[in-house]
Structure formats: structure tokens, C-alpha cells
Amino acid sequence: MASLTIALDAMGGDDAPRMVVDGMFQAAESLAEARFLLFGDRAKLEPLVARHGEAAKGRYEIRHTDQRVAGDEKPSQALRKGRGSSMGLAIEAVKQGEAVGAVSAGNTGALMALAKFALRMLPGIDRPAICTVLPTMRGQSVVLDLGANVECDAETLVQFAIMGEAYARTMLGIATPMVALLNVGSEEVKGHDIVREAAQRLRDTDLPIDFKGFVEGDGIGKGDVDVIVTDGFTGNVALKTVEGTAKLIGHHLRNSFEKSIWSKLAYLVARPAITSARDHFDPRRYNGAMFVGLNGIVIKSHGGTDAFGFANAIRVAHQLSAERIDDRITEDLRHFSAAATAVAATTGAPG
Amino acid sequence: MASLTIALDAMGGDDAPRMVVDGMFQAAESLAEARFLLFGDRAKLEPLVARHGEAAKGRYEIRHTDQRVAGDEKPSQALRKGRGSSMGLAIEAVKQGEAVGAVSAGNTGALMALAKFALRMLPGIDRPAICTVLPTMRGQSVVLDLGANVECDAETLVQFAIMGEAYARTMLGIATPMVALLNVGSEEVKGHDIVREAAQRLRDTDLPIDFKGFVEGDGIGKGDVDVIVTDGFTGNVALKTVEGTAKLIGHHLRNSFEKSIWSKLAYLVARPAITSARDHFDPRRYNGAMFVGLNGIVIKSHGGTDAFGFANAIRVAHQLSAERIDDRITEDLRHFSAAATAVAATTGAPG
Numbered sequence: 001m002a003s004l005t006i007a008l009d010a011m012g013g014d015d016a017p018r019m020v021v022d023g024m025f026q027a028a029e030s031l032a033e034a035r036f037l038l039f040g041d042r043a044k045l046e047p048l049v050a051r052h053g054e055a056a057k058g059r060y061e062i063r064h065t066d067q068r069v070a071g072d073e074k075p076s077q078a079l080r081k082g083r084g085s086s087m088g089l090a091i092e093a094v095k096q097g098e099a100v101g102a103v104s105a106g107n108t109g110a111l112m113a114l115a116k117f118a119l120r121m122l123p124g125i126d127r128p129a130i131c132t133v134l135p136t137m138r139g140q141s142v143v144l145d146l147g148a149n150v151e152c153d154a155e156t157l158v159q160f161a162i163m164g165e166a167y168a169r170t171m172l173g174i175a176t177p178m179v180a181l182l183n184v185g186s187e188e189v190k191g192h193d194i195v196r197e198a199a200q201r202l203r204d205t206d207l208p209i210d211f212k213g214f215v216e217g218d219g220i221g222k223g224d225v226d227v228i229v230t231d232g233f234t235g236n237v238a239l240k241t242v243e244g245t246a247k248l249i250g251h252h253l254r255n256s257f258e259k260s261i262w263s264k265l266a267y268l269v270a271r272p273a274i275t276s277a278r279d280h281f282d283p284r285r286y287n288g289a290m291f292v293g294l295n296g297i298v299i300k301s302h303g304g305t306d307a308f309g310f311a312n313a314i315r316v317a318h319q320l321s322a323e324r325i326d327d328r329i330t331e332d333l334r335h336f337s338a339a340a341t342a343v344a345a346t347t348g349a350p351g
Numbered sequence: 352m353a354s355l356t357i358a359l360d361a362m363g364g365d366d367a368p369r370m371v372v373d374g375m376f377q378a379a380e381s382l383a384e385a386r387f388l389l390f391g392d393r394a395k396l397e398p399l400v401a402r403h404g405e406a407a408k409g410r411y412e413i414r415h416t417d418q419r420v421a422g423d424e425k426p427s428q429a430l431r432k433g434r435g436s437s438m439g440l441a442i443e444a445v446k447q448g449e450a451v452g453a454v455s456a457g458n459t460g461a462l463m464a465l466a467k468f469a470l471r472m473l474p475g476i477d478r479p480a481i482c483t484v485l486p487t488m489r490g491q492s493v494v495l496d497l498g499a500n501v502e503c504d505a506e507t508l509v510q511f512a513i514m515g516e517a518y519a520r521t522m523l524g525i526a527t528p529m530v531a532l533l534n535v536g537s538e539e540v541k542g543h544d545i546v547r548e549a550a551q552r553l554r555d556t557d558l559p560i561d562f563k564g565f566v567e568g569d570g571i572g573k574g575d576v577d578v579i580v581t582d583g584f585t586g587n588v589a590l591k592t593v594e595g596t597a598k599l600i601g602h603h604l605r606n607s608f609e610k611s612i613w614s615k616l617a618y619l620v621a622r623p624a625i626t627s628a629r630d631h632f633d634p635r636r637y638n639g640a641m642f643v644g645l646n647g648i649v650i651k652s653h654g655g656t657d658a659f660g661f662a663n664a665i666r667v668a669h670q671l672s673a674e675r676i677d678d679r680i681t682e683d684l685r686h687f688s689a690a691a692t693a694v695a696a697t698t699g700a701p702g
Contacts, residue, residue: 137602147535150543184498184587192501192584217591221599230588233543236535237585238592240568245596248572251488252631256624263624270621273607273614280603 003033004321006314007090007099010040011068012106014304017041020105021048023310028056030311031318036060037093039086040068065089069110071303078110079117087111091118094296100321101297103288103313108300112148112291119296122326124333127152128293129160129232130300131167134242135280136223142168142177143220143228146289147236154197157181157229159333161202163292164227165209166328170320176210177226182234183214190214198229207335217241246281288313290320292329297321354384355672357665358441358450361391362419363457365655368392371456372399374661379407381662382669387411388444390437391419416440420461422654429461430468438462442469445647451672452648454639454664459651463499463642470647473677475684478503479644480511480583481651482518485593486631487574493519493528494571494579497640498587505548508532508580510684512553514643515578516560517679521671527561528577533585534565541565549580558686568592597632639664641671643680648672 008024010017017040024036036056038045042064049062067085069078082088087106093099095118104111108130116128129145144164149156161179168177181199183191188199191214202211215224217238230238253274257267267274279285283302287309291298297320301313359375361368368391375387387407389396393415400413418436420429433439438457444450446469455462459481467479480496495515500507512530519528532550534542539550542565553562566575568589581589604625608618618625630636634653638660642649648671652664 135599137599150535182588184501184584217588217593218595218598220592221595233535234585234588237533237568237581238588241571241589241592242568242596244569244572245593246600247569248486248488249597249600249628249632252628253625256628257621259624259627266620266624269617270608270625273610273617274604274621276610277600277603277607281600 003035004318005035005037005099006317006321007037007039007093007102008314009087009090009102009104009106010038010045011086012104012111012303013301013310014105015306016105017044018048019305019307019310021045021052022307023314024060025052025055026307026311027314027318028059031315034059034314034318037090037099038062039065039089039093041066063089069106071107073107073110075109075113078107079113082110082114088114088118091115091298094298095119101299101317103299103301103310103317105301105303105305105310105313107303108147111298111300115291115294115296115298119294119298122293122295122330122333124330125159125163125293127156127159128291129163130235130289131164131292132239132289133171133286134220134239135286136221138223140172141220141223141226141228142172143230143235143239144292145230145232145235146239147232148291149232151233152194152231154194154201157194157198157231158201159293161198161209161211161227161229162207162332163329164229166325166332167290167292168226170323170325170328171316172226174226176208178210178212179227179229180212180215180219180225182219182228182230182238183216186214186216188213207332243283250278284309284312286312288316290316290325292325295326297325354386355669356386356388356450357668357672358388358390358444358453359665360438360441360453360455360457361389361396362437363455363462363654364652364661365456366657367456368395369399370656370658370661372396372403373658374665375411376403376406377658377662378665378669379410382666385410385665385669388441388450389413390416390440390444392417414440420457422458424458424461426460426464429458430464433461433465439465439469442466442647442649445649446470452650452668454650454652454661454668456652456654456656456661456664458654459498462649462651466642466645466647466649470645470649473644473646473681473684475681476510476514476644478507478510479642480514481640482515482643483590483640484522484637485571485590486637487572489574491523492571492574492577492579493523494581494586494590495643496581496583496586497590498583499642500583502584503545503582505545505552508545508549508582509552510644512549512560512562512578512580513558513683514680515580517676517683518641518643519577521674521676521679522667523577525577527559529561529563529575530578530580531563531566531570531576533570533579533581533589534567537565537567539564545582558683594634601629635660635663637663639667641667641676643676646677648676
């Protein structure tokens with residue numbers, strides 16, 4: 001594999017720039033060929049980098065800017081004055097072809113606005129979606145949209161299905177991922193018009209998507225399918241409900257083991273097993289959500305993550321770039337347009 | 352407290368009628384004053400009842416019908432031919448004033464259709480919602496709508512907020528429950544028009560509702576507020592996502608403890624603490640969702656529950672009847688209408 005360069009917003013995130021720098025060195029170890037552009041305040045970055053001595057020597061470069069996008073900046077503000085910021089410059093590096101992808105733990109709305117403005121949409125895609133991988137009983141599943149679009153029409157959901165399917169092939173290595181729409185029941189009559197119309201379109205197409213119809217909320221954890229498609233409102237609520245439920249259960253487990261001296265001793269005995277189970281849900285392991293649908297790879301890291309989590313977001317950017325997810329999505333969309341046109345020609349339905 | 356009679360659909364649910372009969376006897380023990388009407392097949396019910404000997408003697412009565420609503424029956428079919436079924440007769444007993452509430456573990460859609468037809472809506476309420484209590488880090492919260500209305504306008508969400516607030520006062524005994532709308536962010540600008548408009552109306556009213564604005568999906572587990580209001584699509588997905596995540600974590604914990612002979616021994620030591628934590632999430636403890644907004648109390652039990660869970664659904668019906676939740680909702684709505692009219696008069700906005 002040729003050397004791939006990843007652009008990093010060194011100043012975004014609660015513990016930036018330190019966790020970005022440390023995360024870069026962690027990722028550099030496992031991605032032996034990768035190179036990095038580190039955008040941010042040189043005076044702050046150099047001492048952090050120096051702590052790693054000769055590691056990854058010659059494989060990263062600091063690009064100075066003293067501007068950064070604040071955590072509470074509105075997308076419109078970021079568009080007006082954020083293009084010279086560490087976030088804006090990281091995206092610009094992707095646009096200019098200096099980097100194959102950008103990673104930022106900064107403000108999500110600003111990152112989306114800057115990325116859409118600089119990179120534009122892939123041909124055939126109307127709106128980008130936020131896409132990630134979640135743990136299930138069978139392994140992992142792809143879920144999108146996690147909050148980019150609070151309202152979606154049927155056509156948008158179909159585009160999300162195509163992009164999510166490409167994401168699952170790329171990130172999970174599944175040859176023919178099973179795809180479903182999130183709904184309040186599995187029967188065809190369930191749900192609102194938009195989700196039913198999207199299902200109808202996905203059934204009608206000749207595109208080789210293994211469309212399984214509808215799954216309910218508990219299908220996310222069960223891993224009934226590989227790709228779960230929904231609007232950004234429902235997806236965001238579902239993602240945060242998963243996080244909240246995991247925290248709630250952790251909280252009650254901790255309380256139970258802290259009740260008495262006996263339960264505290266029991267915890268010492270049980271700790272290896274509990275830690276092993278908890279590792280499955282460590283949000284840092286799943287850190288790195290892609291803004292799919294853009295003409296370039298932009299990965300959003302959780303703002304509160306640490307070096308371990310940020311390194312994982314870098315690995316997501318690297319893998320998606322190496323496997324050329326953009327090309328896969330574009331190719332799939334071309335097939336889909338052709339199939340939709342053919343269906344329209346035979347049925348008289350709008351294509 | 353005067354004796355309250357609860358009507359039971361003895362034939363609905365996977366393990367009916369046995370779990371209904373056993374659940375009735377469990378509930379009868381803790382609700383010393385309650386009486387029961389048991390609707391179903393007398394030939395099946397009598398031997399089940401006989402197993403309990405002299406317990407609850409004189410406090411229940413079997414009302415025979417050989418008709419039942421099937422699990423896969425459509426609401427329209429249930430309306431046409433289900434009124435003489437065990438489910439239909441239990442609801443009819445509420446309408447006729449023979450019972451203060453009905454409990455069924457049968458088909459949700461059929462139960463909702465029969466209940467709406469027989470009982471009609473409370474004055475000022477356009478649509479019923481499914482409402483339940485979920486565990487949180489602080490205790491319990493009320494969540495609605497869990498699936499009765501997949502699409503809701505702002506006015507409907509406001510009505511749900513009023514009903515949910517009354518539900519929290521009645522079931523959780525909180526004098527001034529905190530109420531919030533489920534959204535994708537806590538800032539006022541977040542979300543779609545409907546949820547923002549509902550928030551505006553709840554802020555504008557003089558009704559003494561402690562409205563806290565928006566909560567995100569993880570606010571359900573954290574217990575940020577006492578009442579979480581959302582449309583039936585999002586609420587259903589969130590509820591099932593909670594269930595799926597809890598199952599997923601249980602699955603991984605089990606796997607971890609089954610890995611080796613040592614981890615199996617560790618489980619024996621840790622079991623009391625794990626069982627105590629798990630009890631907090633036992634869905635049977637939270638069994639019994641109310642169809643709020645109807646002119647009468649109808650409680651839906653989970654179809655797959657057992658006697659312990661069904662007894663809890665009966666307790667929900669009993670408590671809501673004893674505390675006269677219908678009157679509270681009606682009273683609140685009258686205040687709200689007056690307040691909305693006053694706001695409209697001063698601002699010129701539609702009331």
C-alpha cells in the first residue's frame with residue numbers, strides 16, 4: 001500500500017492538543033506507512049511532539065496556525081472565519097490532495113459546515129450523513145445517520161442505505177452486508193410514509209443490496225443486520241440511548257459491588273471478567289464517525305476522547321482511505337441510478 | 352380506600368391464561384382491597400384458579416367468553432369482531448363502570464383500537480399515547496409516547512407533556528415533576544420544527560409545568576428529568592434500544608464469565624452483586640404501560656411476561672385508578688386551555 005497522509009486538527013477536543021499528538025504517535029506505530037499533517041499552534045505542539053523522541057521520525061509535519069474553532073462556535077461563524085483554523089486547514093489539505101483524509105475532535109456542526117463547503121457532495125448524493133460502527137451480539141454493525149439531518153425524505157434514506165452498505169464492506173470487510181431501515185415494527189405496514197416509501201424503493205431496485213426490510217431498536221444490539229439506516233433525529237437519539245443505557249448499567253453494577261466488604265472482595269475476583277466484558281463497550285474503541293457523502297474523507301472524533309480513542313479515529317480514516325470508500329460509493333450510486341431509471345421505465349414511477 | 356375492581360383479559364399474552372391467573376393472585380396479596388373480573392374461557396380458567404385454593408376468595412369472578420383476539424389480528428379486524436372477546440369485554444367493563452381499569456397482555460394494536468372505540472378520548476386530547484416508567488440513575492422516569500403515534504405535531508407533543516406530568520405525579524409521587532422534550536441537542540436551536548414549536552408552547556404557557564427544555568437520548572438513563580416526551584416513532588426506537596443494549600451487555604457479561612473454569616468460579620462469588628444490579632433492569636418490574644388520554648384506564652402488559660410481570664401491570668392499573676389519573680389530566684388540560692387562551696389574547700398567536 002502506498003503511503004497515505006492524514007491531516008489532523010491538533011486543536012479540537014477537550015484534551016487537545018496533547019491527546020491528538022499522543023494519539024498520532026499511537027496510530028503511527030500500527031500504521032507503519034502512514035504520514036501525518038498536524039495543524040495547530042506550533043509553540044504548543046513542538047514540546048508535545050518532542051516527548052516522543054525519535055518515534056515516527058520524518059513521518060509527520062507541523063503546519064502552524066494560531067486560529068482554532070471554539071467548541072460553541074455556530075456553523076455559520078465557522079464558515080465565515082474558520083477556514084484558516086486548524087480544523088479548516090486540515091479539511092483544505094484533503095481538498096488540495098495533500099492528505100487522503102482529515103480527523104478532528106472539534107465542534108461537530110462547524111466541522112460538517114466547513115467540510116461540506118470545501119469538499120462538496122459526491123455526485124448523486126444530496127446530503128451527507130454521520131456514520132459509525134457499534135458493537136452487537138454478532139460483532140459490529142454500521143449505523144447512519146447519527147445526526148447530520150434531523151429530517152430526511154425517502155430518497156435521502158435510500159442514498160444513506162447505499163453509502164452505509166459501502167461503509168460496511170470497507171470497514172467491516174463483509175462482502176454482501178445485510179441492510180435494513182430502523183422502524184417501529186418489522187411488518188411492511190409499520191412506520192410512517194417516509195420509511196415505508198424508502199423500503200419500497202430499496203425493494204424495487206436491481207442494485208445488489210441485500211435489503212432485509214425493517215429492524216426495531218433492539219435490532220441494533222442484537223446485530224440482526226450489518227447496516228441500520230435511519231434519519232439523523234432517530235439515529236442520534238438511538239446512539240445516545242445506547243451510551244446512556246451502558247452507563248446506567250455500569251453505574252448499578254458499581255453500586256452493587258460497593259455495598260459491603262464482601263461485595264468489594266467479590267469484585268476483585270470478578271474484575272478480569274467484568275473488564276473483558278466492558279472492553280466490548282469501550283466507546284474509545286468505536287471512536288471515529290465518518291461524514292459519508294462528501295467528496296473526501298472527514299472523520300469526527302468524540303470531543304472527550306483520549307489518545308487511545310483518537311488513534312482509533314485515525315485508523316478509521318486510514319482504512320477508509322486505503323480502501324477508497326469514495327470510489328465505492330460513487331460506483332454504487334451509478335449502478336443505482338441506472339437501476340432506478342430502468343424501474344421507472346417499466347413501471348412509470350418517478351425514477 | 353374503597354374497593355377497586357380491575358378487569359383482566361385472561362386470554363392475551365404468550366403464557367395466557369395461566370400467567371394472568373397466577374399474576375392476579377400475586378397482585379391480590381399486595382392489593383388487599385382490590386377485586387377482579389377475569390374475562391376468558393371458563394373451562395380453562397377454573398382449573399387454574401382452583402390451584403390457588405381459598406386465596407382471594409370472593410374477590411374475583413370469572414366472566415366467560417370463548418372468543419379471543421389473536422396475536423396477529425389487525426386493529427380493523429379486532430374492531431369488527433373483537434368486541435365480544437376477552438379483551439373487548441374487559442374494556443367494556445371499564446366503559447360500563449364495572450371496573451376502574453383493564454389490563455391485557457394481548458395484541459397492542461387491537462387493544463388500542465378497541466380501547467379508543469369504546470372509551471373515547473378525554474376532553475381536550477386528540478390522540479392517546481403509550482406511557483411507561485423506566486429505570487434511571489436517579490430512580491425512575493416516565494417516557495411517552497412509546498409507539499401509539501408515529502407522527503406527532505407540536506400540539507400533540509404538548510398534550511403528551513401534560514399527560515406525562517400527571518402520570519409522574521400519580522405513579523412516582525413527585526409533586527412537581529421536571530418535564531423535557533427528547534431532542535438531538537439541548538440548545539434551543541436544535542432539532543426539527545415540531546419539537547422546537549412544542550418547546551416554545553410549553554415555555555409560553557402559564558401552566559405550572561416545570562419545563563426544562565430538551566434532553567438527549569442519554570438523558571433517559573441519567574434521569575435528567577422526570578418526564579421525557581417524544582413522538583411514538585422516536586420513543587419506540589429509544590425504548591427498544593434500551594432493551595437491546597441491556598441484553599447485549601448481559602450477553603457479553605455472561606460470555607466473559609463462561610470463558611474458563613476460573614471465571615466460572617468468579618461468577619459464583621460475584622453472583623449476589625450481579626443479581627442485585629440486574630434486578631434494577633428486570634423488565635418485569637417495569638411491566639404495565641398505560642394508554643394515556645383515554646376516558647378510562649387501560650394497561651398494556653408485555654406479551655411475553657410471566658405472573659410476576661403481569662401482577663406488576665395490575666398494580667399499575669390499581670395505583671392509577673386509586674389516584675384518579677383521569678381527573679388529574681382533565682384538570683390540567685382545563686388549566687392549560689385557559690393559559691393558552693390568555694397567551695393568545697396578549698400575543699395574538701393562535702391559542
